Amino acid sequence: MSTTAAGPTALAERALGPDLARGVMLLFIALANSHYFLRGSSILGGYPQDASPLDSAVTWLLATFVVGMADGLLFFAGDILAMYGVLLLLGAWVVFWKDRWLLVLALLVFVMTALPSADYASAIADPPDSAMLPPDVGTMLSERTGAVGFVALLGPIGFACPFLIGLVAGRHRVLEQPERHRILLTVTAVVGLGVSVLGAQPIALVLSGARPLPGSETLELIGPLHDATGVLGGFGYAALITLIAHRIGARRGAVINALAATGQRSMTCYLVQSVVWAIVFTPFLLDLSATLTVASTALLATGTWLVTVVLADRMRRTGQRGPFEVLVRRVTYRQPRRATL
Template sequence: MMVTEKNQIGNEKEQTREIKTGARGPVQRTERTLAPDLARGAMLLFIALANSVGFFMPFEPGFDTTPHGVERGWNFLMNVLIHARAFPMFGVMFGYGLIQLTQRQDAASGNPLVARKVLLKRNGWLILFGFLHAALLYYGDFLGGYGIVGILITLLLLRRGARVHAIALWIQGLYLLFTIVLAVLVVLGLTHDTHGTATLPGNTISSLSSPDYLSSVMARLSEWPIHTLTLLGLILIVWLGVWAARHRILEEPARHVGKLVVGTMLGLGVAIGGGVPMGLFSAGYLHPDEQTLQLITILHQVSGMFGGMGFVSLFGLISLALMKRSAAPRANLFVGALAALGQRSLSGYLFQSLSWVLLASPYTLALGSKTSSPTFVAAGCSVAVWLVTVAAAGLMQRCSYRGPAETLLRRLTYGKQHTPRPSSQVQQHL
């Protein structure tokens, strides 16, 4: 880790000022852990693939219901690996970040009320970010939901003891048991009738099919509150991230290899296995009756929650392997750019929504309606937009620029005095 003498002196002055004033500023680049940044940067590709479908095919259930040829395989992969499986990882990481922020504030001030104040302020602003994101770009916003959950965690769970936080693991155990029961019921249902004619109920999403921008805004204003309320169940996933952060699993992956291996195998095994029935149905290879399809749908949603545990654990192992291979893994061009995007995941997420509005809305380029295969147009645009954000984040990192959304949120949370100035030196760090 290389830090210039000038930056060391600046950091010491900043730390002294933080101790005197109580609250410290946002996390410095030299304090960041590789695994969370790498996970967020990589998984933004899955978020792009999941969210873009709604814009290019503005109706539920979120995939082509009459797939042909290669589209069948793509529908299968999307439902097994991505749909309802990617976003839980960000929930786990959100909970992990709540503890990291708390620990930094506690170390600087020694006053638990300081961290509480910062967290409440930051999550309050996050709710406003979510409202603006939904009103201007995408009704399926997660920021507002995370903000509400963050406030609930701060008020109800943050300062609880180890026994209380161990409940998060028991809840995962109950989820696992429920998932197994659902899987058995699905198998029994399919054994009973494999020639059903059930179809998923589909409906057009008003904001995504609106003929002009103003009407889309009005539609989103009514869609966002309902969608946000459905996200409050994320508190159980966020709580798992709180538990993991209290044990420093990603900061010290070498000490927790066993947990990471079990988390990867169990999490991804359940998520993938539970997604297979929906994957086969979406690909047109499975024909259940109505009752069995309802069970398949529930199984798909419940098992997907384990994707959070699985993907976080997987990236913990990947980061450990990278750190063993190199003392400065971020020095690698691609790894560094991917981690840089993870540091700027809020900006990357918002840029994706802006891209879908410009590329797919009926009142803009409307690319989805100009092709016979909107599925692959959406996939191609998702990969392209993600690569743009990876490259842009890498360039921002070299220029020591945090990212527009992150800069604004930090400024609102910590104030001007704690907003770090860009340095002319690019630091290498783990």
């Protein structure tokens, strides 16, 4: 008998594809989250409608190509970390299921989220509330306490499909061994991104002002269509970036190393984004939600992401993991030693 203990994978042994995908998708997360803080005389889907042609064009680009994915109390009430925690509980329950049952459950959840929803029609014109833009610290804590709980409990429904598909993909090492899954990844990239772009157009054209706001019955159809096809777009982006990473292979330049370093420190970089949104948009701090436009907010999001890429690359060069990744690993791998024969 001998004993071994599970531990984190060494950085040198990590596959490029997943790290590169996380690093790039953090830009999309920044672009997707930041515009929801904006205020205006008319809000539609989180985008001010009294906008310039440039803002309308940026709105169309974001709605078409950006896939809609204690931090929630202090920084961003719509944060996803609490949802991930709930999904981990789901994962502990289903991780030993057979592939076919995971796929069936993922399909059921996907179909459920694609069904017409009256909630979408009623929420699309809502401006940011006091949970997003609290006037003072007391309101922030009181309003976000309820909001975080609500998001944590119901949010995982929208994430469950990609989470379950991810379990199956991880089990078969689809992203780590792309040479064995080239056809699957190629089909996923082409179909996923193609369907996502087409499915986004009804809402993207409305949000950008190119089409008039339809009635509630139409919104109840095209809203969930946008969200559901966006999930497929997420699969497509992951597959495309994995194929690019495989093509790059060992020929990594400075940019690829920096993006991979960002993916390796994705939680830390994500939380940095939340800190920036809190400082820039909170009414009792900089209070720029009524000043910035969709286009300038997109520049802010891109600049914030670039800063995290630089910081992550600096940590890579000095051999440091992200502080929040260190914390997660200490909790994750603090477990009894496993016996092996």
